[in-house]
Amino acid sequence: MQIQPTSPISVPTPCYVYDTALLARTLDAIKAQTAGHDNFHVHYAIKANANPKLLGLIVDAGLGADCVSGGEIEVALQAGFPASKIVFAGVGKADWEITLALQKGIGLFNVESTEELEIIHSIATDLNIRARVSFRINPDVGAHTHAHITTGKAENKFGIDMTDMIAAIRKAEAMPLVDFMGLHFHIGSQLLDMSDFEALCDRINELQIILEKEGLYAHHINVGGGLGIDYERPTEHPIPDFKAYFDTFKQRLHLREGQQLHFELGRSIVGQTGTLLTRVLYVKHGHQKQFAIVDAGMTELIRPALYGARHAIENLSAQARMDSMHDGEVRTSPTETYDVVGPICESSDVFAKELSLPETRRGDLMAIRSAGAYGETMASCYNCRPLPPTFTTEELFQQP
Numbered sequence: 001m002q003i004q005p006t007s008p009i010s011v012p013t014p015c016y017v018y019d020t021a022l023l024a025r026t027l028d029a030i031k032a033q034t035a036g037h038d039n040f041h042v043h044y045a046i047k048a049n050a051n052p053k054l055l056g057l058i059v060d061a062g063l064g065a066d067c068v069s070g071g072e073i074e075v076a077l078q079a080g081f082p083a084s085k086i087v088f089a090g091v092g093k094a095d096w097e098i099t100l101a102l103q104k105g106i107g108l109f110n111v112e113s114t115e116e117l118e119i120i121h122s123i124a125t126d127l128n129i130r131a132r133v134s135f136r137i138n139p140d141v142g143a144h145t146h147a148h149i150t151t152g153k154a155e156n157k158f159g160i161d162m163t164d165m166i167a168a169i170r171k172a173e174a175m176p177l178v179d180f181m182g183l184h185f186h187i188g189s190q191l192l193d194m195s196d197f198e199a200l201c202d203r204i205n206e207l208q209i210i211l212e213k214e215g216l217y218a219h220h221i222n223v224g225g226g227l228g229i230d231y232e233r234p235t236e237h238p239i240p241d242f243k244a245y246f247d248t249f250k251q252r253l254h255l256r257e258g259q260q261l262h263f264e265l266g267r268s269i270v271g272q273t274g275t276l277l278t279r280v281l282y283v284k285h286g287h288q289k290q291f292a293i294v295d296a297g298m299t300e301l302i303r304p305a306l307y308g309a310r311h312a313i314e315n316l317s318a319q320a321r322m323d324s325m326h327d328g329e330v331r332t333s334p335t336e337t338y339d340v341v342g343p344i345c346e347s348s349d350v351f352a353k354e355l356s357l358p359e360t361r362r363g364d365l366m367a368i369r370s371a372g373a374y375g376e377t378m379a380s381c382y383n384c385r386p387l388p389p390t391f392t393t394e395e396l397f398q399q400p
């Protein structure tokens, strides 16, 4: 992203800046990989980023929406996603959320327990509206990622155990106002190793054989999301490897005649498009360490505090100082080591430890990269801080 600290407008910090041109290129890359596969349906996982400035572009690209709450269904409808292209997952769907989803006519419920199925059926009966239902099956395939963002292993709250799959489907088929439509899976997030998705394909192939033996047919197979992004080198890898991702499913999954294949991508669509801009408030010299204390904190971006996530951090002002040096001068600045920390009253409010940065001063503008997914959507008002303003690159650069 070409954000210059010397750009004519002064950005209020902390703020999120979204690179809409990169989002457009990312969506084009997805289109290129799914072209010619009319049975492929990509849903955008709203929880990654619900900013209307981004949702409009995603709607225009023809994607559906993956929602995990009634609020997300409302946001998706407002943004223009057709109800028929909305899928609704979540282990704790409240009655009002189920009612809303039925009344709005969403495409599919991804049901996570038979207890939930019963409530959906009872509400559908009260409303006299048919409920289209897929079951989220826990495929027990491990994802080599942080424990808190792994969802596909045997022992967790998500989904229905494989051994209970047939019983759940039979139960649904006996319900007059429920239509069993298919199977749903989601194995985790920030997955970069295609072998995780290969393992998922192998598992789905096994489950399809079981379905066939029982005389059952799943119209829809939903493989969830989880494709990761390069947090270390966002400039070199702004667009995830969608070819490797979609090829895995094209080659490894044995779909039956007429089956529709759904994907629910969140992070991989918006992650690299967002940058959190922040200014250095103080450079504090401790006895052992130097701290760059910035005006953004875990209230704007909680991923580092919540799951030890790392984001590339750049000091844009120091880069600009270097670039403005006269020819003849050596264009390098001595690097120093800083802990980059926020202002929040929590010791976990740390963006980076012992980070090598050019010499950093009060007032410097810093870019915290790859913050487009699970950044703004997880922002909070802790410490009575206001939510951060957001800009698109167009908005920033079109101003006089």
Ligand SMILES: *Cc1c(COP(=O)(O)O)cnc(C)c1O
Binding pocket: 045, 047, 048, 066, 068, 089, 090, 186, 188, 189, 190, 224, 225, 226, 227, 264, 265, 266, 267, 268, 373
């Ligand atoms: C969060 C979530 C996704 C999106 O995950 P990403 O890692 O952002 O791609 C997809 N499906 C379900 C059910 C989810 O909960």
